[in-house]
Amino acid sequence: MSAFTVEGAQDPPGPGPFAGGALGSAALRPLLEVVLEALASGAEQRGGPLPAGGPERVADEVRATVGAVLRERGTGAREALETLVGLVARGAADPSEPLCAAHLHCPPLALAVAADVAGSAVNPSMDSWDQAPAASELEALVCGELARLVFPAEGGPPERGGAPGPEGPKRPWGSEGPSGSEGPSGPDALVTSGGTEGNQLGLLLGREAARARGGAPLRVVCGANAHHSVGRAAWLLGLAPPVVVPTPAGVLTAGALDEELARGGGAPALVVATAGTTDAGDVDPLPELAAVVARHGARWHVDAAYGGPLVFSERLRGRLAGLERADSVAFDLHKLGWQPVAAGVLAVRDGAALRPLAHRAAYLNADDDTEAGLPDLLGRSLRTTRRPDVLKVAVTLRALGRSGLAAMVERTCAAAERLADVIAEDGRFSLYARPPLTTVLFRPRGLPDAVVAAARRELLVGGAAVLGRAAVGGRLWLKVTLLDPTVREGEPEALLKLVDEAVAAVVERGAGADGAVAASAEGERP
Amino acid sequence: MSAFTVEGAQDPPGPGPFAGGALGSAALRPLLEVVLEALASGAEQRGGPLPAGGPERVADEVRATVGAVLRERGTGAREALETLVGLVARGAADPSEPLCAAHLHCPPLALAVAADVAGSAVNPSMDSWDQAPAASELEALVCGELARLVFPAEGGPPERGGAPGPEGPKRPWGSEGPSGSEGPSGPDALVTSGGTEGNQLGLLLGREAARARGGAPLRVVCGANAHHSVGRAAWLLGLAPPVVVPTPAGVLTAGALDEELARGGGAPALVVATAGTTDAGDVDPLPELAAVVARHGARWHVDAAYGGPLVFSERLRGRLAGLERADSVAFDLHKLGWQPVAAGVLAVRDGAALRPLAHRAAYLNADDDTEAGLPDLLGRSLRTTRRPDVLKVAVTLRALGRSGLAAMVERTCAAAERLADVIAEDGRFSLYARPPLTTVLFRPRGLPDAVVAAARRELLVGGAAVLGRAAVGGRLWLKVTLLDPTVREGEPEALLKLVDEAVAAVVERGAGADGAVAASAEGERP
DSSP states (O other), X not given: OOOXXXXXXXXXXXXOSBSSTTTHHHHHHHHHHHHHHHHHHHHHHHOSSSOTTHHHHHHHHHHHHHOOSSOSSOOOHHHHHHHHHHHHHHTOOOTTSTTBOSSSOOOOBHHHHHHHHHHHHHOOOTTSGGGOHHHHHHHHHHHHHHHHHHSOSTTOOGGGSSSOBTTBSOOOTTTTOTTSSOOOOOOEEEEESSHHHHHHHHHHHHHHHHHHHOSSOOEEEEETTSOHHHHHHHXXXXXXXXXXXXXXXXXXXXXXXXXXXXXXXXXXXXXXXXXXXXXXXXXXXHHHHHHHHHHHTOEEEXXXXXXXXXXXXXXXXXXXXXXXXXXXXXXESSSTTOOOSOOEEEEESSGGGGGGGOOOOHHHHOHHHXXXXXXXXXXXXXXXXOOOTHXXXXXXXXXXXXXHHHHHHHHHHHHHHHHHHHHHTOTTEEEOSOOSSSEEEXXXXXXXXXXHHHHHHHHHHTTSOBOEEEEETTEEEEEEEOOSSOOOTTHHHHHHHHHHHHHHHHHHHTOSGGGOOOOOOOOOOO | OOOOOOTTTOSSOOSOSBSSTTTHHHHHHHHHHHHHHHHHXXXXXXXXXXXXXXHHHHHXXXXXXXXXXXXSSOOOHHHHHHHHHHHHHHTOOXXXXXXXXXXXXXXXXXXXXXXXXXXXXXXXXXXXXXXXXXXXXXXHXXXXXXXXXXXOSTTOOGGGSSSOBTTBSOOOTTTTXXXXXXXXXXOEEEEESSHHHHXXXXXXXHHHXXXXXXXXXXXXXXXXXXXXXXXXXXXXXXXXXXXXXXXXXSSOOXXXXXXXXXXXXXXXXXXXXXXXXXXXXXXXXXXXXXXXXXXXXXXXXXXXXXXXXXXXXXXXXXXXXXXXXXXXXXEESSSTTOOOSOOEEEEESSGGGGGGGOOOOHHHHOHHHHHTTXXXXXXXXXXXXXXXXXXXXXXXXXXXXXXXXXXXXXXXXXXXXXXXXXXXTOTTEEEOSOOXXXXXXXXXXXXXXXXXHHHHHHHHHTTSOBOEEEEETTEEEEEEEOOSSOOOTTHHHHHHHHHHHHHHHHHHHTOSGGGOOOOOOOOOOO
């Protein structure tokens, strides 16, 4: 590493400004200490799940603290880290706080964060072997393992094997790969930036398989409960908007899907199912959907961004039965996997399905280099330069083991159950349903949706709690997405007390429904 | 933060397993020390720019070290971090080493890596305000500043202002935004995962503007020198492959572009120019291209992933004159900005151009929440969950200031000049050209391309140096992409000695060109 000093880059002067090489650790150590102190004091100053005062007040503080974003002369590393890390910590909605539980936004494991530092410091880029010799091989190993977890060799899809399955002899299109001549090659997986990219890739692979087959363009079919990224992916890829099948009970049913596919008139269809909806954590009935998909010869992508990590648990993975029959499955380890963002995975049952992503760039994977044995990595992502997100995942898998991850997933589901119990027994609130995963929906009894929405904002703006919202079953609900495995004694009751107070404040102010708060019929789950 | 203990998550037992909250720093500190030690000893064991032995040997070591990726019982945080961080550091192509200089793969600043830890620990997700209150405001500030740096208020494009410019009165299509009714709103920028995503967005915005206009679909026109991601983006977006204009001199010329646009027959065109080609660092003649683009009423995207950060330097930003006339500009701070991956930016001259990215999801930006003042962030990216890459960028801008970043950019360009000087004076090698940015291409005199390619692999496999390759001007060249601001005394000579030895080894073995190494005519730049 170079020993020169850049003005402002070292404060106090240290062994050098870069994080890699033999001297990088010595350069990093004092700066990391500054960060740790700023994080701790920021969290202490915040003193809760998020800063009080709402968007304008937070924005004012950020602007006042930052001043000029780019000065002519720098303030030095120590000042910049103290100021901006402190600001972001003080002004965070911190998922490590029990009352920050709105979204699929997890508290990250310290060991995963620590591993991620190594990725930043060594800075491998995953687009060519000569930028990531060991990291690229590690990625291949981890991806293989994760793919086999989703698509275990045992219990594979009989209708795609040699003999026709119970759903009949029709073979799904596209399973032969784009060349049309090569056979299946076992499960594989890619690292993604999250479920959104996973869904994009699922649709893209479907689009390309349809193209290879010729004829009509791909028809994407999903439930009304599907993630918004499915429609956005279709738009991005230049496909027609997805055909949306109504899901009045919260899940895509086999009957409704069957009817819709029968209407398709032979156009190649890609069905997108969901294992863990964002609103309620609902899991579509995968075995029944698998049968319908197979009968119609459609392709099948499952958005398991939320529910996917149940595969770690022997006890819970039955809830995802049928997942192994999908063509592609997106799941995230930055949700029920406790990784810092990003740690997404797209797994495919047949690695040959990834061939449409093959791509050449002479400076990264020239033919003669590939022939000489240099691995070709460009087809592993739509990105070129790419962070080694796999390192933190590999460290987490190794440190916790399957049983450790299973325990965390199981405890989080159990915590959601306990929260649901407390709500169900509290006369002030209605519970939407038993939590299928870790999402608990509830609402104050006898009040309109506008009060629910206003109470959520009341909690946010007051800095008291970060809760989510979900419009399901024709009503608006408060949403707790639990991603912390422990709900400690008294926490559910404390949460409900806060909600009750917020509701009372809203009602007292006459906010919601244009100031007129009227009692309304109860909105239990239909 | 919860105080429970997950089996294997804490080793030795500490205050808790999560990185956030008030106790997160205490959980992180000992784990970070394990990482720093593993990084240092890994770099020492490697003892050079990359591990020796080539892909198979590295893969063998990775497989042997890792063993089972997912065991039933975990090994604990300390063991996992020591083992896997050590493995990745030992097996890295580390850009903090002077002889690792193949790609646009920079040594990251320690202060940026330290800042990135805070992003991981607090784990804001940039898709809604209630997951990132302060971080989202910080992102808005930094994006605004970066956009104004690319598109300064002074020196804006006269032909897009009130009065017609010198190129005539034709107004470019699409500049009125998709609604067709709203005026320009000043420069803006988005954070991306890199130039590849920046180019995707540039093409996507062009596609949507063409759609809003109705009529023929978008025609993408780029030089043969453009990055491979331009063609891949067109494919992703369902557009026709780009029309590729030959660039025999390495850059897209105004004359060739003019001819091609004249052939377009009125279809809406998006021109993609390059400010810093991956092969040679060439910068297209932006002022001349701007005039041609304006004359034809085309849209203009500039891929400045590499060259963009020259805007920090008063002395060098003249090389990018004309950039401020582009509709959109992609640039990366994980190249000449010394950030760990990822730190990309897409800047647009008129923020209204970003409107096609607007997107709604009831759980993230419900209308009533937006009306109540909660910021709407979904339109800031095609991703949903998104890491706060802006934090490390903000810390770097503040710590170094404009002058500090300018000094690093200028020193890196000067280092490339010095390397080029040494090569030019060395009779054994031909220099392709004076380096336009920080890329230096050279080749051993009198030997065929196959020897050049084999010598590069010889250096790689021997663990001696990581050099790149570039096929330009009809020949294959060795490529040094300097991203370290300092070339110390003797380093260029040492590099040339290594290359000379590798060439000799290849020639002696008779490798390259099917074993027959013949002298060939010199391949100076045409």
